[in-house]
Amino acid sequence: MRRTLYRGFTLLEMLLVIGLAAVATIVALQSKEADLEQSQARALGSYLFQYNNAVRNYIAKNNQITPASYSGSSWLKNQSCGGPLTVGNEYLPCSFPAATAISPIPFGAISITTNIQVSGSAPDRKLTATSVSSPFKMTHTGTRQTRSDLAGLAAITAAAGYLPGSSGNGFSVTSDSSFSADPFDGTISMIASNNAQQDIWLRTDGGNSMHASLTFDSSNPLNRQIVGASRIQNLAAEALYLGRNSGVAPASGAGLVVDANTEIIGALRIRNALAVDGGAKVTGDVSATGNITVGGVAMAQVYYDSNNTAYFVDPSATSNLNALETKSIHSAGRISTDEYLSIGGFAAQGQNCSPNGLLGADNTGKILSCQSGKWGSNAGNMSGPVQLFYYGGFGISRCLDIARNALITISAPGATTMTINGIRVGRTYSFGGKYSDVASDASITHAASAGSQMCFTNAVVDSSMVTTAGINVMATYLD
Known part of the structure; x- marks a missing residue:
């Protein structure tokens, strides 16, 4: 029977494997620690960017402040969290770290001190704010160490304009500001200024305001346009000027002053009152649905009734009115009816x-x-009417002397077939050398003074006598 032998690891091999695993673990831990430190440095950079941007906005909107020094971030916060500013006018939220030695920014345990210097005078007054942090420190192997390398990474992140939650390369706000780290002591310096010549962008988020003139390129008219704007609004109780300054003071309460000659191509609609201090010349028609009030003299050749143009007033010729109501009428001649x-x-x-x-x-x-x-x-001397003369035939001419002040009524009774200028001609009469016609079967009344003379004859047409009606003259004496 054969026996199978199994060979295991030797002690040396086991020690070698354990050693390699330990080294790999140490390297991995150091890598993770480095990643954590760099992440904290970038987080600090975002806080530095936010702080310096708030300082930049503060000096831009408060360009009349005097030199000052501030510790921490509370001077940029509102009163609800210990700051001096009213709610809504703060530059940093209450959640921003205090950035003091007692309560530092947690990543790097730094505090911030800001000094504001002033140079020049208006309109070239410049403000420069220099903010310096305490050394960037982190705990390593149980001791707090100054890390100038991480301070440099935080300064680079702040200069790139990185904020938490942004992606890619973050976003930048180009303004007169800079960030730098001291490689020896690990401090970070930030500079913000209101030097308008170094601000090449007008912020679109409304975070700043213009405190100087906005000058466009004078050489190219295409670079002097404002495109896509829906409103240009002036400040309350102040006038918005368009055009070169003429030196003429605007009227009280004016909101928009067009300080130049103006041409309007399209229609102009005025929803309220229109006041013209100088002359107004219109080559076309002027139409008004309401009233037109003239404080001075109104001049026109003829004034027509818009409801019926058959009625008109022509100051230099005959006018046609339906009715005239006035307190008094003065006539240089006679008044007849x-x-x-x-x-x-x-x-x-x-x-x-x-x-x-x-x-x-x-x-x-x-x-x-x-x-x-x-x-x-x-x-009781007033009498009448009294018949001064009557003749019922044709072809008679006569003059009557009016001995007393009287109302003289002339009529032409009888039929006629003669019509001249639309009037049935009866007789022609005169007072003081002025001739008038009285139509057949009609009458005319005149006021005659004592000593005047009235003459009458047949109507005259083209220097020919017209056979017409008779003549009847009545007088109502006034004295």
Whole structure:
């Protein structure tokens, strides 16, 4: 019977395997420790970036501050977590580490001190904030050691603008700031400034505000455009200017001042009032659905009624009105009517009146006149109507002397077949050398003064006599 022999590991082989495994474990632990340290350095870099960016925003928005020194991060927080700023105006959240010696940023156990220096004067006043951390320290083999290598990694991460939760290469905010690490003592220095010449980007997240003019490229008009904007809004109670400064002060309450000649290609709609201090020239039509108020003089050749253009006012020629209501009418010549003369002024005999010569009517319709400052009926001398002349035939011409102030009514009774300019012609008469026509079967009333003369004849057409109706002249004496 054959016996099978089995050979095991020797003690030396076992020791060799255990030794190799131990070395591999040590190397793996050191690699994991290095990864953890680098991760903590990058986390510190994100805090440094956030802190320095907050400092940059602070000096940009508070460019009138004086030189100062701050320890920790509380000076950038609001009052709810021990800071000096009102809620909503803070630059760091309350969750940001205190960054003091007592409560340092946990990754690297660093505290931060910031000094703000001022140089120059407005508008070239520059603020520079220098923030220096304590040495970057980490515990290794039971002792705290200064790690300048990890401080350098944190500075690089901060300069790259890395924040927790970002992917890829993070994101950067290009501004007047810098980060550096001291290879000897492990401290990290950060510089932030409001030097506008070194800020090449206008932040799109609203984290900063413009505190100086925004100048565009003057050589290329395509580089001087604002594209895609839905609103340009001015500050409350301040005017937004468009155009070169003319030196003219805007009106009180103006929100937008166009300080240049303006051309509007499309339609212009004004939802509120329009005030024009100077002249306004319009080559086309002006249409208004509401009222147009003129504080000075309104000039036009003819004013038409928009509801019916048959009615119009032509200051230099004949006007056509449906009705005219006014307090007084002054005529340089005579006033005539093709119908009755209605006197609406009420007068009571014996009461005072002014000026002399006014006509009125009492409650019975009796005509009164203003004589020597009193309304009167001329002591009963007012009479009429009285027939001054009547002739029922044709071909007669005559002149009548008017001895007393009177209302003269001229009519042309009888039929006629003659029509001139749309009027049935009856007789032609004159007062003071001015001729007028009275239509057949119609009447006209005139106010005549004592001593005047009225003449009448057949109507004249093309210097020819027209055979027409008769003539009837009635007078109502006023004195």
